[in-house]
Amino acid sequence: MPGNNSSAGAEDYDFILVGAGSASCLITSRLSQQLPDHRILVLEAGEHFRNDPKVQTPGLSPSLQSDPTYDWQYSTAPEPGLNDRRVKHPRGKLVGGTSAINSHSVVFPNYEWHDRIAEDLLSNSGRGDWSSQGMKDCYRRWYTGSSKPGVNDDVGSLDRVQTSYPPTMDALQLQWIKAFEELGHATSTTGFSESTAGAVTITNAIDSSKGERSHAGTAFLEPALKRGNVTLRTGVKVNKIEFDEASTAEGRLNARGIRYTYQGEEHLISAREIILCAGVFGSPSILERSGIGSKQVLAAANVPVLYELPGVGENLQDHLNCGLSCETQDDIPTRDEGLWDPEMRKAASLEYEQSRTGRLAEGPAYSFAFTPLQMLETPSETQQLTESVKRWVEGETDPSLRSQYSFIQKTIESPREATATTFLVRSQRHRDTESLPKDTPPFVNANFVTVIAMLAHPFSRGSCHITSDPSHQPEIKFNYLSHPLDTEILARHLLLIERLFQKPTFTALRKPNGKRLPRTFPRAISSLEDAKDILPINAATNYHPSSTCSMMREDLGGVVDEGLRVYGTKNVRVCDASILPIIPRGNILTAVYAFAEKAVELICREVESSA
CATH class of the missing domain: 3.50.50.60 (FAD/NAD(P)-binding domain)
Known part of the structure; x- marks a missing residue:
């Protein structure tokens, strides 16, 4: 048995x-x-x-x-x-x-x-x-x-998951909090609470006493x-x-x-x-x-x-995300060296084996922010979107979708609630590989900081169903970006990331005229149409x-x-x-x-x- x-x-x-x-x-x-x-x-x-x-x-x-x-x-x-x-x-x-x-x-x-x-x-x-x-x-x-x-x-008496903050805060993690304070948004709460907009350092499901x-x-x-x-x-x-x-x-x-x-x-x-x-x-x-x-x-x-x-x-449903990366100043430490330097990878492995510390003892992301569109949009930009959302909700005839869309509408109209959860990764990120020539190197030989917007509540709906062959996995269709509002909202959050990059905190981190990612769009986003063009190529799942x-x-x-x-x-x-x-x-x-x-x-x- x-x-x-x-x-x-x-x-x-x-x-x-x-x-x-x-x-x-x-x-x-x-x-x-x-x-x-x-x-x-x-x-x-x-x-x-x-x-x-x-x-x-x-x-x-x-x-x-x-x-x-x-x-x-x-x-x-x-x-x-x-x-x-x-x-x-x-x-x-x-x-x-x-x-x-x-x-x-x-x-x-x-x-x-x-x-x-x-x-x-x-x-x-x-x-x-x-x-x-x-x-x-x-x-x-x-x-x-x-x-x-x-x-x-x-x-x-209760069994529990062990969680922990990063053992130390590096330069990028510290500047992440500062960047949102610069926008007038104090550090947000990390736990289950009423919504507030702003940056936060979160925990990871890691037992820090063991590094596991x-x-x-x-x-x-x-x-x-x-x-x-x-x-x-x-x-x-x-x-x-x-x-x-x-x-x-x-x-x-x-x-x-x-x-x-x-x-x-x-x-x-x-x-x-x-x-x-x-x-x-x-x-x-x-x-x-x-x-x-x-x-x-x-x-x-x-x-x-x-x-x-x-x-x-x-x-x-799923969280679709899309990110932008910019090259950092030479004196800003990132995690990119480990991508192409085998000696650094060996050193990290050795440190973990000996002391359960170092890069292998940490998770990839601790720096998050709850970001309403109102955080960096003009009032007229936000009003344009809310009016569009209202028309979509009022025009929906399916009772289930209308109830769900009305739910999301309230989030979008609130200046405190996140329309995207945004997070920082201390390395380059590539999601457009399939759109590049096959001989393109997997990584760029430079140090990057990446900011990613994760669409909080998508309007698109998919399905998962069995087929006539019980030995096969089910047929899974998310229908990503099938609802126009998802493209509209996620593209706006890419614009917000670009605006964040132009603020003093990130300007000090970025290398002047440095490289940009995705490689299919290696320059600053200047319009909503730019952002919309990037999404089909560079958007990715957050595995949720x-x-x-x-x-x-x-x-x-x-x-x-x-x-x-x-x-x-x-x-x-x-x-x-x-x-x-x-x-x-x-x-x-x-x-x-x-x-x-x-x-x-x-x-x-x-x-x-x-x-």
Whole structure:
């Protein structure tokens, strides 16, 4: 049998969690403590890499994201808005999921995002749980190391991700804060809070005492496996959820277990409740293979319909970003030397081996800013955009999209809320390689600073659906830049970066007449049209896919209700990035952990009320 079994007994469980990714590991940890008499099974398609140096070393995260040992290597269909490029989407193929291969940055959503989800997208019964006030404790509980714990955080008994600031602040990181103070925006808060505009130094999910990555597998699942009521099985391919033939008295589907394959042999294992945590691509695929989804999609895949739920696999969103790089003065240290100097790479490796310090002990990005367009636009420029957004929202006839677009409209009109999360990278960045001759060197022999704008809440929507061949990965289409407002807003943020480069702080950092990137546009942007021309060539994903099993009202295209239960089912929930109905402003992992904390609250509340 597959395994890494940590408990024995009959093949019957209270909970089966499908996937051992970020949300699943946290949920397992909390349930194993709070419901010690309940048996929990975690099924993971990847492997459990304990004490793997590649996973532990923070600076090696880029290599994990192209290695099939650690990465499922999802890829999109050709994206028309990006010149028909196929966009790779790394997803973790190991215990800990994508939290074990990502680039560590810890960026929080804002209060307004949660309050609008609660008010605009959920039924009345869910508004208290999912409002900002209902979620505050959920955002505090999953991590430690970056701030003093609250009085009621129960630090001694909770498993937590370790986070840390950079050990020292270099010149570029210090100047980043100064650049925004120069614009009249004081340093913003780093945690879950009400929106403010400005720069911030954030933490990374790195245990500074060890110089190692801290991810869901090490922080949550490892301790849970020692408690005796958790079983982990790896190398398992979940085929579908098996339902009873007869519906419940309320007309809902009752899941009796999971059908999975291990080493070519199929198994059926029973549980009282199923929790899908297979990720933004995996969870909708399992629902569809189980007969829950759009009639058209299921018919094309030759799957009988058990419950028609058109929202499954729809509403796919991602953070598209685009950056500009400028060459720095010779006395400004950057990370570029390591790109072409093998001796520097050897020295960094040696330092890490000896002391767990240096470049390999750090994440790539700590310097972020929450940037409304109003920060550097003229009032007339902003008014032009808000009027255009208003026309698009009023003209939208789809009720789900109209609700979501109205949500985004409020963000755009607010001078405090970020229309892009902007961040600084202390090196050059190339995303236009496919547009250059094949013999073009991968790097430029110079030192650069790069500023990247990540579109906070895109209007474009995509999909992820199974095909008729169950052995194939699902067909993934983000439809990047398919909505004109995404091009308009992201292009404006490129102009804001250019304006930032012209301010005194960055002027002092930049080499006069120095090189510029992208190489397909090696000069300063002078117009909105320049910026729009760059996007199809140089825009890239921030690897934040979300929303394919959205928590919304069913009439708005939702897949799970405010209890995270799949519509039409009695005992199937989903909890991972797929349930975020609208993508938050920054890196989505903080929200995934917080939603998992809320899932535990909801489950334990139900168990207690039924006892």
